[in-house]
Amino acid sequence: MPGLGWEVVGVEFILFCFLVFLGGLGLRIFDVVVLLLGFEPGPLVRAIASHSVKEGGVVYVFVPHFEDERADRAFADFKRVFDMMFHGKVGLEKVVVDVSSVSNAVAQIKDIFMRISSKDVAICLTGGMRVLAVATIYAYMLTPWRKDPYLEVYLENKGYSIEIPLLHKLVSLEITEEKREVLRALLGGPLGVYDVALEIGKDRSTVYRHLIWLESRGLVRRVGKVFEITDLGKLYA
Structure with missing residues (x-):
């Protein structure tokens, strides 16, 4: 058959x-x-x-x-x-x-x-x-x-x-929960470092390091003075 x-x-x-x-x-x-x-x-x-x-x-x-x-x-x-x-x-x-x-x-x-x-x-x-x-x-x-x-x-x-x-x-990327918090903060729209820090309750230097790490892996992109989440980043948020 x-x-x-x-x-x-x-x-x-x-x-x-x-x-x-x-x-x-x-x-x-x-x-x-x-x-x-x-x-x-x-x-x-x-x-x-x-x-x-x-x-x-x-x-x-x-x-x-x-x-x-x-x-x-x-x-x-x-x-x-x-x-x-x-x-x-x-x-x-x-x-x-x-x-x-x-x-x-x-x-x-x-x-x-x-x-x-x-x-x-x-x-x-x-x-x-x-x-x-x-x-x-x-x-x-x-x-x-x-x-x-x-x-x-x-x-x-x-x-x-x-x-x-x-x-x-x-x-699999080793994304910490803190980095995921940064991604989730950007789901509502582009934000600057200060606004992300305010949103998740972390200091600006820590948030900036996370954003640079996420940017280097294509999960966020810089648009002028703010960062926005990419389609790939939304999958990890």
Whole structure:
């Protein structure tokens, strides 16, 4: 039976995927599984077959906000299999991500990751638009995980996934809470050093050092005599 594409439909498709699911029982078990939707349901089914979800857990399916009939069909097929697998014991949430702005997409996904950062999480890059995968990876790296998530990427035309090392441990910036306070003070608009110091209750020399550090990393920019937060800085605030 080739590839779990659109040539596999209806009852045959459901039964095939159900058998794949049964074959995956007893493997890793997670509270949350994150999937990215492409044009075929097969990679998503393989992901939840390989990584069992605890009863009461949830599966998030990230989809771009663009309308696409193929993606809609893929989600409908996946949901049909999902319902047959879990019988309501595991939640399924379709998350529409606005990918017209990478920064907004990252912020939206990071907000979800922050809520699940203390749970056992599997993030499976199972398909979808490249910008959605980039935003997911970026959000993953920006999230201060309390439990290290499992991260994998599905290999197209190979039928299996490979694990990705814990990249967030290598690339995360060491931003102190005091520096985050500076960033948050700028969320309301550009401010000078004195106004930031007044806002967060710190001395001006300390605030100035923080602003220079943040500026050197692209998190704030200087505009005349004031500083403003960048899109990247908003993700760290």
